[in-house]
Amino acid sequence: MNALERIAANKDELLRAGMNKRIWSERIFQAIGIGSIMLGLIFLVVLLSSITLKGAGAFTTYDLRLDVTLDNDILELPENPTQSQWLAADYEGLIKQALREKFPEVTSRSEKRMLYPLISTSAGYQVRDFLMAHPEKMNTTQSFWLTAGADSIAFMKGYIDPQLEQADRRFKDNQIQWLKEFQDNDDVDHSFNLGFFTSTDSREPEQAGLRGAITGSLFTMLVTLVLSFPIGVAAAIYLEEFAKRNKLTEFIEINIANLAAVPSIVFGLLGAAIFINVMHLPRAAPIVGGLVLTLMTLPTIIIASRAAIKAVPPSIRDAAMGIGASKMQVVLHHVLPLAMPGMLTGTIIGMAQALGETAPLLMIGMVAFIVDIPGSITDSATVLPVQIYMWSDLPERLFVEKTSGAILVLLMFLACMNILAVILRKKFERKW
Template sequence: MTDQNMNAIERLATVKEERMKAKLGKRYAKEKRFRAYGVASIVIGLCFLAMLLGTIFTAGWSTFYATEIRLTVTYDADAIGVSDLNDESQLMFADWGALVKNAMKERFPYVSGRSDRRAMYSLVSSVAEYDLKDRLEANPELLGTTEEVWLMADDEIDALMKGQVDMSVPENERRISDLQNSLVESLIESGELKKSFNTTFFTNGDSREPEQAGIRGAMLGSFFTLLVTLALSFPIGVAAAIYLEEFAPKNRLTEIIEVNINNLAAVPSIVFGLLGLAVFINVFHLPRSAPVVGGLVLTLMTLPTIIISSRSAIKAVPPSIREAALGLGASKVQMVMHHVLPLAMPGMLTGTIIGMAQALGETAPLLMIGMVAFIADIPSGPLDSATVLPVQIFLWSDLPERAFVAKTSGAIMVLLGFLAAMNLLAVYLRKKFETRW
């Protein structure tokens, strides 16, 4: 081979090497860009999540504390028109608002004129008189005495104390007048106005007055609804998974059932609400707005999730466990109940908790069965009319009062807390009881 041929071969090899390096460089550049796109998408997603949570927490944090006004209340029998607290007719027609008005007049004797006094009375919540009524009925010995009582302030005063009212705008463009602002400043200077933890948010039911609205009714409604859902969906879902995985023959019918179960997991939740309305209410005439109906509807919705996760947990149990049990003389039922089921239970519980978390956040199916109604009473059982936390959030978000914005965000924070706790419980159970084969 001549030197000329050798040089040509070397040049060809050099060209091929350069081309290969160029291709590798492009490939590495594509991989770097792909990684950069992935990192950028994660960062963007986290930024939007942070914005969402920040907006919710910023708007809802103020709902966890409330403004109270200290007044010296005289339980004057003549003023309220009650001489006997055991007389229901007197209690029905009593002027309980006179207790608050007299206390305000005594605190601000220099305020005169009908409009100014009306503005003065509006510093206190309109339901404060009923709080005094309940206190007097619980303590009849207070009739004819005087005591200092902390009463809930009106929602506009509460917004003022939380910095949500701009007092620099003209008086006719804001809800708080200059007179009310001066009275509030007087109360602050004398220590008769304070901000405290808002217990009513967790102890009261729904109310048209923002300062008195709470989530206790919705929380108990969610509890009873999930209780019915868990009591029905867990045993039915686990039993269905065991039958399909261990006992059902592999034929056309079981294939159709499996396909339908997988398809039901993707059906919009409002379809289950329509089914519940048509069957449970129109056919079986179960009470509307009752947690038992909501639980039945959510059971239908969560069953596919529980069945699919339970079947996956059963499949994860090694065949050697089954073969060893059968080899020692156990029947198929004993093999499943004593060996397969205990080992698959952590995965089943995890799927069930995730299904319950999904049911806790559902709104659309419950709207279809009437759980959207305004219900101020606290439910005492699954058959009482109730609402749930997501529906309560939906109702508050549609109200015009400014204070309900904070209530809505506060309820969302509580709901997110429950959802996070349920998911953390699912992760804990999986980590604690998971067995690696």
């Protein structure tokens, strides 16, 4: 082999070595990427599985059947009671009497204090609603399915270990025996917990529900959408189509980009300082929450809307102007309709981000304990993320599952909003 052949062979060997090294580097990079994705998916599955396992119990509840004598001697209602008299009557006294009749062996005061919590204090409202709808049933005995007490539900769901020493558990041996008598007589019903969605917040875990928080979230999101969408779209159109390229425009664009990265709690502090302390808007109201979330959402909507406007080909503008359309007509009749799908997608994603925010709403007082359902954007309210935060701080075992259940409901709303964004993008997307 002559010198030229040796040089050529060395070059081929170097090329093959370099190629093999590149191939192995690419394979290692791909393996790292796939491993990272798989690790992220594993963490996601573990997180969702943990939340689901803890929160599944929030969607079921237990009722106990009890024969209640609707004794007017206890209620002390007149012949034609008024609304306030109906509401003020002692319905819990009827339930306590029914429990004493079912368990006549319970005579001591301490045993009665253990017996009464078998039934939730909300059971009185169930009896009241029945009597108000059927006043002719007064002084008769009716069979009711009444919501079980918190400790009764926790025991039937397996959260209380009966093998523990009686002093170490809240549900005592007598209560277990009384509950077993309900079970032996088929007086226990396990059903879907509709009250989780129809009831408002409560200090009693078996009564607590999400209706108030869901209503507050809807009002807050309505205010956010009504304010952020038109302002964000208008700002994007001006910056992209009409604004002159100068230092002022560059300054505005830089600040919009920076605002998108500002921590959300800063917007909460700004809202508390301006909307509550200066403008004196009602504290803990959806209108204030919507204004704060509007400030937080605007940068996202503006950036997404500008990207959608940029995606419209210049030929569309040139063709419209070529047939005599004004600048405003070009924007409103041609550019805006074509960019609207991208704008809607960005808006929905921004709204989904706002729906999951907690910190800015804590700063404006939406962390208050509110039982009433808000009727307007100026009424006191809370929202789903704040409700989750409040429940997570409560010690009762049933609030643990209520917290996880509320997280599942919030994730469902977020998933629906993101799916809607994908559908809109796919449906109205244009290929240029």
